[in-house]
Amino acid sequence: MKKVIYMLATVIMVACNASPQENQSQSNLEESSKDALFNEVMAIHDEVMPEMGRIFRLQKALKQVIDSLETQKVSASISVDxxxxxxxxxxxxxDAMMNWMRSNDFQFENMEEEEIMQELASEKEKIIVVKDKMLNSIEQAEKVLQKFEQP
Structure with a gap:
């Protein structure tokens, strides 16, 4: 009888000791997955954020070309419109980048792990769309402005 009680006590102690470690291990895995996804989102943002200055310069250059074409009434290979x-x-x-940044505070308090991961996945998709808009508009503007550069 003592052996049975001793064995039960040992099994209970082992089970109790193993559970927190397993829970901690699972928690660490979830935390690292969350951190990794957050870092992916921020890496995309950090990659294209410096392009905001380039967008501003291209907008300014396009405005100068448009003003020049409208003032001089010169025909061009591309329309003012x-x-x-x-x-x-x-x-x-x-605007897409500015709105994305304003809409994100990345406060995940009182959220379940699955909700956090879904939110981060959603934000990753959104920042990829922003990145694509930025890079495509920059490419398009640079391509058309090359036609108006002085030799």
Whole structure:
């Protein structure tokens, strides 16, 4: 009988001791997954954020070209309306980044782990869209401005 009680006590102690370690291990895994996803989101942001200055310069250059074409009434290989559309795309990309940054405080208090991961995955998708808008509008603007550069 003593052996049975001793064995039960040993099993209970082992089970109690193993459980916190397993829970801690699971918690660490969840935390590292969350951190990794957060770092991915921020890496995308950090990659394209420096392009905001480039967008501003391209908007300014397009405005100068548009003003020049409108003032001089010169025919160009591209219409003023097309230039204004490219300028609008740059502004939309700029606004998208600013809105994304304003809408994110990354406060996950009182949220379950699954909710946090879903939120981060959603934010990753959103910042990828912002990145694509920024890079595509920059490429488009630079391509068209090359046509107006002085040799």
């Amino acid at each position: 097309s230039l204004k559309n490219i300028q609008a795309d740059l502004k939309e990309a700029d």
